[in-house]
Structures are given as C-alpha cells and as structure tokens.
Amino acid sequence: MICRISVFWEDEAGFSTRQVGLLENRSLSGVSICVPEPMAIGTKVNIRGKLRELAGIVLYCRPKGSEYLVDIQLDERDLGWAAFGAGL
Secondary structure, eight states, rough: OEEEEEEEOTTSSEEEEEEEHHHHEEEEEEEEEEEOOOTTOOEEEEEEEESSSEEEEEEEEEEETTTTEEEEEEESTTTTHHHHTTOO
C-alpha cells in the first residue's frame, strides 16, 4: 500500500510548504504518512498522490527512525475509496 505522496500546507507565516513522503496506511477517514520533517498537530494539509488529492488535519506526529509518522484525519470520508482502493 505504500506509495509516494506530496503534502502541502501553509506555515504560521502564511508561506506555502511542501514535503514529499510515503503513504503508509489508508482508511475511509484518515491516512498515515511518513515524511522527513515533523508537522505540527492541528495543521490543515492537502495530500496529493498520482491520481487525486485529499484534505485533512494533522492529529499526531511521532518519530519513526530518521523520519516522522504523521496521522491525518480527512475532512470528509473518502467516497472514492471503492474506486481507488488504498492508493492515491
């Protein structure tokens, strides 16, 4: 289920920020991604894969080796789940 993603958000100063990482886990209501830098809890993000983009909010961020595992709750249940499966 692991696939490459990009995650976008605005930092506290209003600047657009981007990290490239891996989608590690997927459900109808959330995703877990692995990225090189930590992300603040409560950050609103857009996650973009090859096929589409989803929006959500960072719920949790913890170290995973030299990277960070970030859990994101989606803004809306992913109704495209049946068509796209676990990938983005």
